[in-house]
Amino acid sequence: MLLVKNLVKNYGKHEALKGISFHIEEGQIVGLLGPNGAGKSTTMNIVTGYLAPTSGEIKIHGIDLLEKPKKARSELGYLPEQPPLYTDMTVEEYLKFVCCLKGSKNTHTAADETEKLMQQTNLVEYRNVIIKQLSKGYRQRVGLAQALAGNPPLLILDEPMVGLDPNQIIEMRELIRSLAGEHTIIISSHILSEIESVCDHILILNQGQVMAESETRKLEDENTDAGHLRMVLKGDKAEISRILRSTELLKEIQSIKETESGVYEVRALAETGNEDVRDALFVLLAQNQIVVYSLNIEHLSLEDIFIKLTGKEEENESNL
Amino acid sequence: MKAIYKRELGAYFHSMQAYIFLALFVCITGIFFSIVNISYGYNDFAGYVLSNSYYMMFIYAIVVPILTMRMFAEEKKQKTDQLLLTAPVSVWEIVLGKYFACMTVFMIGVVIISIFPVIIGIFGNIPIANTISGYIGMILFSACMMAIGTMISSLTEEPVISGIVSAVIGLLVMFFSSLVSILPDGAVPTLIFFGIVIIAVAVIFYLDTRKIQIAGIAVLAGAVITAGLYFWKKDWFVYGLTSSLNWLSLEKRYEEFLNGILNFSSVIYMLSVSAVCLFLTTRIIRRRRWR
Numbered sequence: 021m022l023l024v025k026n027l028v029k030n031y032g033k034h035e036a037l038k039g040i041s042f043h044i045e046e047g048q049i050v051g052l053l054g055p056n057g058a059g060k061s062t063t064m065n066i067v068t069g070y071l072a073p074t075s076g077e078i079k080i081h082g083i084d085l086l087e088k089p090k091k092a093r094s095e096l097g098y099l100p101e102q103p104p105l106y107t108d109m110t111v112e113e114y115l116k117f118v119c120c121l122k123g124s125k126n127t128h129t130a131a132d133e134t135e136k137l138m139q140q141t142n143l144v145e146y147r148n149v150i151i152k153q154l155s156k157g158y159r160q161r162v163g164l165a166q167a168l169a170g171n172p173p174l175l176i177l178d179e180p181m182v183g184l185d186p187n188q189i190i191e192m193r194e195l196i197r198s199l200a201g202e203h204t205i206i207i208s209s210h211i212l213s214e215i216e217s218v219c220d221h222i223l224i225l226n227q228g229q230v231m232a233e234s235e236t237r238k239l240e241d242e243n244t245d246a247g248h249l250r251m252v253l254k255g256d257k258a259e260i261s262r263i264l265r266s267t268e269l270l271k272e273i274q275s276i277k278e279t280e281s282g283v284y285e286v287r288a289l290a291e292t293g294n295e296d297v298r299d300a301l302f303v304l305l306a307q308n309q310i311v312v313y314s315l316n317i318e319h320l321s322l323e324d325i326f327i328k329l330t331g332k333e334e335e336n337e338s339n340l
Numbered sequence: 341m342k343a344i345y346k347r348e349l350g351a352y353f354h355s356m357q358a359y360i361f362l363a364l365f366v367c368i369t370g371i372f373f374s375i376v377n378i379s380y381g382y383n384d385f386a387g388y389v390l391s392n393s394y395y396m397m398f399i400y401a402i403v404v405p406i407l408t409m410r411m412f413a414e415e416k417k418q419k420t421d422q423l424l425l426t427a428p429v430s431v432w433e434i435v436l437g438k439y440f441a442c443m444t445v446f447m448i449g450v451v452i453i454s455i456f457p458v459i460i461g462i463f464g465n466i467p468i469a470n471t472i473s474g475y476i477g478m479i480l481f482s483a484c485m486m487a488i489g490t491m492i493s494s495l496t497e498e499p500v501i502s503g504i505v506s507a508v509i510g511l512l513v514m515f516f517s518s519l520v521s522i523l524p525d526g527a528v529p530t531l532i533f534f535g536i537v538i539i540a541v542a543v544i545f546y547l548d549t550r551k552i553q554i555a556g557i558a559v560l561a562g563a564v565i566t567a568g569l570y571f572w573k574k575d576w577f578v579y580g581l582t583s584s585l586n587w588l589s590l591e592k593r594y595e596e597f598l599n600g601i602l603n604f605s606s607v608i609y610m611l612s613v614s615a616v617c618l619f620l621t622t623r624i625i626r627r628r629r630w631r
Contacts, residue, residue, distance in 0.1 A: 065422075070422055093428045096426070100419065106418075106420055113350070117347045120343035121343045122428060166423065
């Protein structure tokens with residue numbers, strides 16, 4: 021669906037993108053993650069044809085963006101960080117204009133399409149409101165409707181949930197989820213929970229380079245090893261400590277913290293590395309009459325992975 | 341292009357822009373009409389009102405920039421250019437759509453001020469041929485000025501700056517022949533002037549293509565042509581500067597129209613100037629992508 025090869029973008033002497041490559045399959049919802057200044061918006065601006073790359077290749081549905089820009093651009097809808105709205109128009113006028121711009125044959129089909137877009141994005145009751153008077157959340161919706169005009173197979177959304185209140189974020193999330201299947205979607209964000217909840221694939225950018233590209237679940241699994249355990253146990257602290265230290269299942273007790281009276285949260289490292297020791301450990305604790313409230317393998321959250329990947333890079337840089 | 345044209349035309353009337361333009365245009369023309377045609381009793385509208393240098397100053401330094409100042413500057417400022425430039429339309433379609441919308445508003449003004457020669461026609465005699473030729477000249481000259489304004493608007497993000505620069509350029513165009521008359525005659529100043537033009541063209545080529553070779557070829561070609569001309573027609577160089585600049589002057593050619601001379605080469609020249617300015621606008625917009 022979208023193929024990006026060795027994309028380089030220099031702003032004067034500053035290298036914003038240092039040769040990034042990735043491939044997005046049809047129907048995926050991909051999260052483009054990265055700290056501020058990582059090159060997310062630059063990447064999106066280039067992929068949509070707003071900016072030209074210094075070098076590199078972009079293909080949308082096999083159509084080269086640089087060779088056939090008009091045709092390639094008809095395959096995509098773009099919601100930039102700041103929605104490109106003509107604030108002096110009403111919602112309906114604006115969407116009609118965008119439909120015509122994106123190739124509706126005549127005013128009749130444009131009107132039909134506008135109607136559909138407004139229903140899809142819940143804007144019907146605001147059709148006659150001047151965009152200037154809309155709140156941030158509704159403007160964002162008009163922006164999304166604009167990107168959907170012409171029913172392009174590829175949607176590129178730059179920080180679609182920034183500045184929205186929690187309810188609006190949930191609505192926006194639902195809206196984006198409802199578009200999955202019919203569209204391939206790329207969403208950029210630096211808010212991890214947002215990406216985690218919507219995207220099935222993730223691309224982490226840092227300092228103009230791709231740090232990781234994988235399925236969300238896989239990425240979490242790859243960066244998690246089964247040796248890290250977190251338990252919540254009820255019992256005597258000395259007893260818990262003694263049992264855990266004497267067993268051969270565990271290599272190291274990292275911490276024992278009292279969370280409420282008589283209940284301890286224990287972090288430990290299993291002896292076997294990646295083999296699951298939970299069953300044996302449970303039996304052992306039960307035999308010693310220690311109540312087990314929970315016993316989990318610690319999963320790194322996307323946030324931890326993000327810090328791990330982007331932080332490592334900084335460390336390398338500082339070592340240089 | 342049609343979609344952009346329609347939106348742009350709507351935007352002129354959604355905002356105060358078109359109304360301010362039309363009000364000023366009609367009002368200023370009306371004032372000159374009542375003073376020159378009614379009070380003084382001259383019957384030639386084109387020859388005495390349209391060609392009045394104060395009138396032209398008002399129209400081309402104040403009124404026309406109102407129409408062109410926001411064209412691209414505002415889009416850039418509001419980031420709506422992201423919609424246009426990522427939509428499946430070419431840069432030419434965007435530029436022409438906007439330019440024709442601007443021309444349309446201007447033409448509405450022209451139609452309204454046509455009432456003045458009609459009034460003269462009802463109550464007296466009007467030199468009809470002169471008036472028609474004057475109107476054709478005005479439309480062509482304004483088309484040039486609006487193309488220049490369009491180009492300037494694509495250079496900045498601030499509509500106000502774009503308006504002020506357009507006004508200054510409007511004044512320069514109008515006083516062009518007066519400025520030319522103070523230039524010295526002689527072969528040396530002509531050669532220096534040619535040198536400046538060649539270097540300016542080379543710089544534009546370089547900025548457009550970022551290839552020093554192309555700029556070099558432009559300098560070389562310019563130098564060869566100039567040297568060839570110099571040895572072939574030496575005496576032309578004595579008055580070459582002023583005569584060639586006067587040939588370029590838009591305002592001189594506009595004056596011919598106002599005096600009833602319909603010169604075909606002037607028509608072509610004015611259309612070419614508009615086309616070149618619009619072409620440069622598309623280059624400037626494309627260039628921005630590469631920054």
